[in-house]
Amino acid sequence: DAKTTQPTSMDCAEGRAANLPCNHSTISGNEYVYWYRQIHSQGPQYIIHGLKNNETNEMASLIITEDRKSSTLILPHATLRDTAVYYCIVRVAGSGGSNYKLTFGKGTLLTVNP
Amino acid sequence: NAGVTQTPKFQVLKTGQSMTLQCAQDMNHEYMSWYRQDPGMGLRLIHYSVGAGITDQGEVPNGYNVSRSTTEDFPLRLLSAAPSQTSVYFCASVPQGSSGYTFGSGTRLTVV
Secondary structure, three states, rough: OOOOEEOOEEEEEEEOOOEEEEEOOOOOOOOOEEEEOOOOOOOOEEEEEEEEOOOOOOEEEEEEEEOOOOOOEEEEEOOOHHHHEEEEEEEEEEOHHHHHHEEEEEEEEEEEEE | OOEEEEEEEEEEEOOOOOOOEEEEOOOOEEEEEEEEEEEOOOEEEEEEEEEOOEEOOOOOOOOOEEOOOOOOEEEEEEEOOOHOOEEEEEEEEEEOOOOOOOOOOOOEEEEE
């Protein structure tokens, strides 16, 4: 799986948009970009994923650059409960055991301030 | 759906003891895996399974055994607990395809 690079920490004001970057310059054509978050030692929570196109769900938006070498997770209106470590992970999606492995880095600690 | 259920939530073991961490999912997911998380670090893969009867090693498998007799259950066995196995253990499952994983709430294990 391709490696990802994320900032160690970021701050965001409550109610503002939080934009979390991720660099995955060695991503392969069949690798998806996934975002998870982990709130205070709870189990990681899936947020969103995408291959090429931008994606949006009830939690967040995912913007992937045209060359797919980087992406941004956007939390449109951050709340205090969004304070968490956010992980950007790339993996191939499909059959085959190795395709299901998730390789976690240290992620980005997002702190939402009142 | 209960999702992924892990038991126990907390456990203290003495060095050399053995125990089994339980993981069950009710979503009929083919793929299940175990991770450990040490303080200040990301999750590391211990073992995984792509279906009943099929298991394989992850990044840090030493000292752990797994089996997958049913789709629903994927227990993790510590053979002879060591202080280095003090960690938080997470079980996760995902169906085939590109969906995101569902993680359990974790088991916090301390080996003294």
